[in-house]
Amino acid sequence: MTEYGFFIDPSRCIGCKACENACSECETHRGYPMIQVDFLDRTNSIATVPTVCMHCDNPTCAQVCPADAIKKTEDGVVQSSLKPRCVSCSNCVLGCPFGVPKMMSRLDQMMKCDMCYDRTSVGKRPMCATVCPSQALAFVPIEQITRERKLKPTNVFQFGNQTVTTKVFMMVPEDTDEISIDVVDYIWEKGESNDTQRI
Amino acid sequence: MAKPPLPIEKLIELYGPSLNYEPLGGWEDESRNPAEKLVKTHCCFCGQQCGIQLKVRDNKVIGFEPWEDFPFNEGMLCPKGVKRYMQNNHPDRLPGPLMRTDSGFKQVTWDAALSQTVARIEEIQKKYGKDSVAVYGGASLTTEKAYLVGKFARVALGTRHVDYNGRLCMVSAGTAYKLAFGVDRSPNPWEDIPSADVLMIAGSNTAECSPITTDYVWRMKDNGGKLIIVDPRMTPISRNTDLYLPVRPGTDVILYMSILNVILREGLHKQEFIDAHTLGFAEVADSVKQYTPEMAAEITGVPPEAIEKAARWLGEAKNAMILHARGVEHQSKGVENCSALINICLATGNFGRKGAGCMMITGQGNGQGGREHGQKCDQLPGQRSIDDEEGRKHVASVWKVEPEEIPRAGYSAMEIMDALHKGEIKALVSICFNPIVSLPHLQFTKEALEKAEFVCIIDPFMSETAHYADIVLAGSLQEEDEGVVANVEGRVLHIQKCITPPDDARVDWEIFCDLAKRLGNAERFSYTSSREIFDELREASRGGIADYYGITYEKIDKQMGVFWPCPSLDHPGTPRLFENAKFLHKDGKARFLLTPYRESGDPVNNEYPIYLTTGRVVSQYLSGTQTRRIGALVDMYPEPRLEIHPRLAQQYGIADGDWVAVKTRRSVATFRAMVVKTIRPDTVFVPYHWPGDKSINQLTHRTIDPRSKIPEYKVSACQIVKSEAAPSWAVANKGDN
Numbered sequence A: 001m002t003e004y005g006f007f008i009d010p011s012r013c014i015g016c017k018a019c020e021n022a023c024s025e026c027e028t029h030r031g032y033p034m035i036q037v038d039f040l041d042r043t044n045s046i047a048t049v050p051t052v053c054m055h056c057d058n059p060t061c062a063q064v065c066p067a068d069a070i071k072k073t074e075d076g077v078v079q080s081s082l083k084p085r086c087v088s089c090s091n092c093v094l095g096c097p098f099g100v101p102k103m104m105s106r107l108d109q110m111m112k113c114d115m116c117y118d119r120t121s122v123g124k125r126p127m128c129a130t131v132c133p134s135q136a137l138a139f140v141p142i143e144q145i146t147r148e149r150k151l152k153p154t155n156v157f158q159f160g161n162q163t164v165t166t167k168v169f170m171m172v173p174e175d176t177d178e179i180s181i182d183v184v185d186y187i188w189e190k191g192e193s194n195d196t197q198r199i
Numbered sequence B: 001m002a003k004p005p006l007p008i009e010k011l012i013e014l015y016g017p018s019l020n021y022e023p024l025g026g027w028e029d030e031s032r033n034p035a036e037k038l039v040k041t042h043c044c045f046c047g048q049q050c051g052i053q054l055k056v057r058d059n060k061v062i063g064f065e066p067w068e069d070f071p072f073n074e075g076m077l078c079p080k081g082v083k084r085y086m087q088n089n090h091p092d093r094l095p096g097p098l099m100r101t102d103s104g105f106k107q108v109t110w111d112a113a114l115s116q117t118v119a120r121i122e123e124i125q126k127k128y129g130k131d132s133v134a135v136y137g138g139a140s141l142t143t144e145k146a147y148l149v150g151k152f153a154r155v156a157l158g159t160r161h162v163d164y165n166g167r168l169c170m171v172s173a174g175t176a177y178k179l180a181f182g183v184d185r186s187p188n189p190w191e192d193i194p195s196a197d198v199l200m201i202a203g204s205n206t207a208e209c210s211p212i213t214t215d216y217v218w219r220m221k222d223n224g225g226k227l228i229i230v231d232p233r234m235t236p237i238s239r240n241t242d243l244y245l246p247v248r249p250g251t252d253v254i255l256y257m258s259i260l261n262v263i264l265r266e267g268l269h270k271q272e273f274i275d276a277h278t279l280g281f282a283e284v285a286d287s288v289k290q291y292t293p294e295m296a297a298e299i300t301g302v303p304p305e306a307i308e309k310a311a312r313w314l315g316e317a318k319n320a321m322i323l324h325a326r327g328v329e330h331q332s333k334g335v336e337n338c339s340a341l342i343n344i345c346l347a348t349g350n351f352g353r354k355g356a357g358c359m360m361i362t363g364q365g366n367g368q369g370g371r372e373h374g375q376k377c378d379q380l381p382g383q384r385s386i387d388d389e390e391g392r393k394h395v396a397s398v399w400k401v402e403p404e405e406i407p408r409a410g411y412s413a414m415e416i417m418d419a420l421h422k423g424e425i426k427a428l429v430s431i432c433f434n435p436i437v438s439l440p441h442l443q444f445t446k447e448a449l450e451k452a453e454f455v456c457i458i459d460p461f462m463s464e465t466a467h468y469a470d471i472v473l474a475g476s477l478q479e480e481d482e483g484v485v486a487n488v489e490g491r492v493l494h495i496q497k498c499i500t501p502p503d504d505a506r507v508d509w510e511i512f513c514d515l516a517k518r519l520g521n522a523e524r525f526s527y528t529s530s531r532e533i534f535d536e537l538r539e540a541s542r543g544g545i546a547d548y549y550g551i552t553y554e555k556i557d558k559q560m561g562v563f564w565p566c567p568s569l570d571h572p573g574t575p576r577l578f579e580n581a582k583f584l585h586k587d588g589k590a591r592f593l594l595t596p597y598r599e600s601g602d603p604v605n606n607e608y609p610i611y612l613t614t615g616r617v618v619s620q621y622l623s624g625t626q627t628r629r630i631g632a633l634v635d636m637y638p639e640p641r642l643e644i645h646p647r648l649a650q651q652y653g654i655a656d657g658d659w660v661a662v663k664t665r666r667s668v669a670t671f672r673a674m675v676v677k678t679i680r681p682d683t684v685f686v687p688y689h690w691p692g693d694k695s696i697n698q699l700t701h702r703t704i705d706p707r708s709k710i711p712e713y714k715v716s717a718c719q720i721v722k723s724e725a726a727p728s729w730a731v732a733n734k735g736d737n
Helices: A016-025 A091-095 A127-131 A142-148 B008-015 B078-085 B108-130 B143-157 B173-183 B190-195 B211-220 B236-242 B252-267 B271-277 B279-289 B293-300 B304-316 B334-347 B389-399 B415-420 B440-450 B507-519 B530-541 B553-559 B632-636 B646-651 B730-734
Strands: A004-008 A036-039 A047-053 A101-105 A107-111 A137-141 A152-159 A161-171 B037-042 B051-057 B060-066 B097-100 B104-107 B133-137 B162-164 B196-201 B226-230 B241-247 B320-324 B357-360 B427-431 B453-460 B471-474 B483-486 B493-497 B610-615 B643-645 B659-663 B668-675 B682-688 B716-723
Touching: A004 A036, A004 A142, A004 B162, A016 A127, A016 B078, A101 B241, A127 A137, A127 A152, A127 B060, A137 A142, A137 B427, A152 B252, A152 B279, B037 B226, B037 B493, B078 B190, B078 B632, B097 B108, B108 B133, B108 B453, B108 B471, B108 B507, B133 B143, B133 B415, B143 B162, B143 B427, B143 B483, B143 B507, B143 B530, B162 B415, B173 B334, B173 B357, B190 B211, B190 B320, B196 B211, B196 B304, B211 B226, B211 B236, B226 B236, B226 B304, B241 B304, B252 B304, B252 B334, B271 B334, B279 B334, B293 B304, B304 B320, B320 B334, B483 B530, B493 B553, B493 B668, B530 B643, B643 B646, B643 B659, B646 B668
Parallel strands: A004 A161, B133 B162, B133 B427, B196 B226, B196 B320, B226 B241, B320 B357, B427 B453, B453 B471, B610 B682, B643 B668
Antiparallel strands: A004 A137, A036 A047, A101 A107, A152 A161, B037 B051, B051 B060, B097 B104, B097 B471, B483 B493, B610 B716, B643 B682, B659 B668, B659 B716
16 A cells, blocks of 8 residues: 655645635534644745644654643654643643644644645545645655655654654755845846856 | 715625634534535636635535545645635625615615616616627636526527626636637646646746645656746746746836747757647747847846746756746736747647647636636637628527627726716626725726616625615625636536525626516526526537537536637547647648837836835636635735835835835725735735725726737836834734734
C-alpha cells in the first residue's frame, strides 16, 4: 500500500484560508477550524503561514497533560483530549512547541487537528490538504513529493534542548539568500544606484 | 423615475445583505444528517470553474465535498468555493417577484409582475422606438442563459442595445486576441503551464482572483522554471517570484515594448517563425526602437537591468508563457497592453505547444462561455461578428427570423449607461449585473438609473442595483438550473441542476421565455428545458469560431469537459489552439499590432499626485451580491481598506489604522489605512466589492478603451489626507474595524 504523508510548505501559502474554512466543516468540530493561517508581518510582507498539528512522535501536549487525556492512535495521529479525562488546565496549549492545541471553553475540552480521522480512516485525504489551492498543505505519497518538489521534507525540529520528530513533514528550502520584501528596493529612481536590485 | 422607494438602510434591513454563518438547521442539528446525493458540478464563483460536489437532501443544498477526480482542480478549492453553499437556504433570498410602490417593494404574483413589465416595455418602445429599451446580461450565467439574453433582446424586444458585465472584465483581452489570432480564447489548457521555462504574470493577482492557478504556477517553479511578476503591488503570487517588475500604473505598454526592444536588439527573436506565420512585424519592430530600457525605466519605474533580464529570460527560454489579467486590461489602452504581450510571444515563437503561449485569465464564472454566444453588443452566437453577413443569415435561420430583422451592433455596457443618463435609452432589463457597485463613477450610474422610466431586475437576491427597480423578478442560483459554462481554458463544462428554486422564485430562462411570449414571440421561445436551448445554441454556433455543434451534455460528462471548437459529434474538442503555428485568421497567420502609448484618461498631476488602483480580495466575488451574504467570507475581509506604502504614509502623517480621505476629480471617500511595504510608494489600492459610501467606484472615472470599451479601473489620479473623523458607515457599524 502506498504510504501517504502530510506535507506543509509555507512558501507556497497564499493566505486564502480555504483550509480554515474547510476545516470548520468537519463532523467532529463543526463550525470551528482546528487550523489557522497567519500573516507573518503584513506591514513588511505578503508572506503567510498555515499552522496545522504536526502529530509528534512523542507529543509534548500528552507529556504535560496531568490527566493523561491526550492519546495517539496506532498510526501516529495525536487526538483531541478525551472529554471524560480533560480537566481544561491548558497545559497542552502552553506546552506545545508548535502552538497548536486550543482550549474550547464552549466544550470545556482541548480540541486539535486529528488529521481528519473520519476521512483518512476511509481512504480520503484530510479536508485542508484536499482543498488547499496552492498545495501548501499536501497529502500525497512520500515518493511523489520528493520527486515533484524542489524543497525537501523534514520532520525533525530542534527547540532548545528538545528534539521533536513528527508524523507531519515541513518542506524546507535549500540554502536561500536573504529575500527583500520592500517594493522600494525594486524600483528604479533617477540618480540612485541600482546596486540594491537583488534579483 | 427609478428611485429607491425607501432609505437604503431600510432596504438593507428588509433584503440584506445579512450574514449566513451556518448550514441549514445549524452546525449541530439538521446539517449533520447524511446527504441524499452528492452532485458533481462546478463552483459558481470565478472563471476557474473548479469541480465540486454539492451535498443535497430534501431539495436543499446542505454542504459540499471536494471532487478529486475532476482533472482541472483535483479537489482544490478557494474559500469562496468551500463556503459557496452558504448562499443556499439564505434568509435574504427573494421569495417571489416584487413590485415597487410608494412605500416600498411588495410581493406580487408572477402574472402581475410579468404583465406590468411587458406593458411598460411596450409603452416605452411605442413612444420612443425599439432601441429605447436596453438589456444587460452577465457572465456568471450559464451559456444557455447568456445565449437567451442575446436572442431575447434582438428577437423579442427588437433592440440593438444588449451587452453584459463582461464588458468590465474580458473585452480588452478578447479584442486583442481576436485581432491577433482571429479567436477570443486562451490558446493553451492549464496543464501546459507547469512546462514553461519562463512564466511572466502581468497584472494578475492570481493567488486571490484565480486561486487554484497558484498550484500550476508553483509546479512550474518546481520543474525549474523562472517566474516574473509585473504588478504595482506584491500580491501573494509574488512571494516566490524570481524577478519582480513594479510597474507604475498605466505604463505597462512601455514596459512590454521595451522588453521587445531588448529581445530584438539581442537577436533573440525567431525570424523564421515570424516570416512564416505572422504579419506586421516590421512596423512593430520599428515602433519599439525608441523604448530602450533606460527610457522605459523613466516612465515605468522598473529598473533598466530588470527589463534587460526579463527580456533575456523570455527571449532565451525554450518555452516561455505569459499570463495576464485585469491589471493590464482595465486601462484605456487595455487592448494595446494585451497586444504588446502577444507581440512578445509572437516574436519569440512561443505558441502552439506545452509551456508556450500568451494567455488571458478569464475572471467571471462563465467569463469565457458567457461572451461567445450573443450577449455582447457586437456579436452573434459562435463568436461571430454581428456584421458577418453569412453569420447573420445562419443565425437568422436558427432563430426563424429574416436576417435584416436582427439589429446591428448596439451600445456597450458603459455606453448604455451613458445613454440612460442622456435620456436616449429609457428602460433597462438587467440580469446578473450590479452596475451601481461595479461601474466606475457611482454618482453617474446613480443619476442614470434614476432617470430611467422603467427598470426590471432579474436576480436571486436584492442587489444594490435592484433598489432602483420598478420590478424585481426573483430568479435562480447557478445550482438551480442545468446548463454549460466554459472555464478559463475554453473547456466547456456541465452545470447540474441540484435543486429547484425555493418558494416562488423561478429558473431564469423560464422568466425570459414568459416575457417573450407576452411580447408576442411565443413560438421562438417555446423551450421546455435547458437542453433544448443548448441544442439550438449548438446549431446557432455551428460553423462559427466558437463552434459548439459537436458538444453534448453527455460528451462533457464522459470527457470531464470538452474544449471548443468542437465542430462535429465525433470531434474530441480542441484543448490547444495554434498547433503547428496555425492561427485562425483566414490566411492562417497571426498579426503583430502596434501599441502606441497614451496617457491615462485621469492623469496624475500636481493637484492629484497619487495613483489610485483597484481590484479584488480572495474572499469576495465581484460586486458581492452573493459573497457579501456569506458570514465566513465577510469576516475574512469585512470592509475595504486603503493599501499605502510607509514612505507615502509618513509623508502625509498617516499611521496604520488611520482614516484617510481619498479625493479624485469625481468625489471623495474615506477608508482605513493599511500601511504595507507591498505597494509602490506613488500608488494606493482599494478593493471594489462594496456599495455606497464604501465603494471605491465613487472615485473611479468613466474613460474607456476606444476599442474594447472597458473602463480604466486600474489608473485614477487622487490626493489623500488624513481624516480626523471616521466615515458615517463606520460610525453606523459602531465598529473600529
